[in-house]
Amino acid sequence: MAKTRTFIAVEAADGIHAHAQQAIGRLRPLAQNVKWVEPENLHWTLQFLGDLTDEEIAEVCRRVKKVVSRLEPFSISASGVGAFPKVDRPRTLWLGIGEGADEFCELQSTIQQSLEDLGFRGELRKYVPHLTLGRVSSSGPPQSSLTEELDHLSDLPRGQMAVDEVTVYASRLARSGATYVPLSHTRLGG
Template identity: 35%
Template sequence: MADCNMRAFVAVEITDGKILDSIKNVQNEIKIEAKAVDTQNVHFTLLFLGEITEEMAAKVAERLKTIEFSPFVINFEGVGAFPKPRFARVIWVGIKEGSDELIRLAKSVEERLAVLGFKADKPFKPHATIFRIKGRALDVTERISSCAKINFGTQRVSEIKLKRSVLTPQGPIYSDLEVIHAK
């Protein structure tokens, strides 16, 4: 059987329903010409792996299982944009508390997977994408300024996931390849 390629990434999912409802409300309030990320797909990408084979996915899963981390709490606060609000390509929800732990976790993932040839293309900045802007970058300064201090709530992080991403015209479909629980 041929080895299939797949798009894959390592993520922390947002599982708290109240936080996801708050994100949905903000998506509805920010009126822009952009694709809102389905709330069930909102997550923190710890490391994007790109196209990998099933064989490589199995190796990645084995390496990820060697990561030891304790559960921690993250607090979601504020809305921002990359690369900057005047020329936004992505609108995100940020982290107030727990960002150091999330950064450490992303570093652990990268360190474990470096031996397989994976490396982050830029330093990890804790954010959860809620809009993707296709085409021309937008100035969203005014639209997101009222959201800068919104507190979305807190969530416990107790697992990371190796995820598969299948791109469709309706948006990506994610599935779990491996779940690694905190110790």
Template identity: 30%
Template structure:
């Protein structure tokens, strides 16, 4: 009998969610980009998020410990403003790996939150990242065009003075589960609102 290891060991990550209204605006912009920027995989609108920590495959018996640490983090966290602003790519200009939407607002609060998640989960066996944290929202992966990716295609996307404003109060963290091959791919396992002082 073949066992599905993903059922036994779910793939989990911690993220800041994005409000559904903003997801719809990002999806509309993505639809306009698909002809000029042919990426193989476009992120489903429901899956848009800001990653804080990728955990990988987790032993089910340790999920409760992860949730308990996230509860502690939320208990000392307060909401902070973020907004979507700008866009760009990671990887070689000829064939970028990632198309991303940038962030603005209280980015130091976001970095502090991410560092808190790293610090609290490390003793549970989830090593801290070596790379500096680069907060963003992944929009697409694996450029598939024959010509170099057009930088002008993303210039002016998500401007600082967008109407309606592309901002929200980041006030919760979510433990997500990845379901490979499913669309949308990410399932919220636990959503924990910030509640410092109350």
């Protein structure tokens, strides 16, 4: 039985795309061992689900629609650039959320809770809303200039957007990179 790699996210608005690309432009010269996210793939991840059957995807889409349609739209401001696990040991470079972070975390928690009895457990780590900019490969020496620039960008405002829709995506992996295909869209507030 074929399975599809699946995740739930909020698509980044055009204004956020521009700010994300600006941040990438500042970081790119400082990091040769980073796989940067393509502009069309920029999104705020709510939950990664892994490989699902068509039946599991249908149930996930149904539940996401049920809970998300009950929530009101809200706004977020992208703010600051950071890294997981730490700025001085970056593996994932990201754009964070300032204003609206609490509402975004509530959206994520509501979706996660609605899927728990299907076997989708949340991470043990506290959820940090973020938009992935790039992933640092483990090869290569530590890059102190990258760490310094991340410190400089930690408080920088990076645009605003409305959060008014949640999308369930399929992720198709290829040598050239991932392609994200929307499987369902649900508007907040119905």
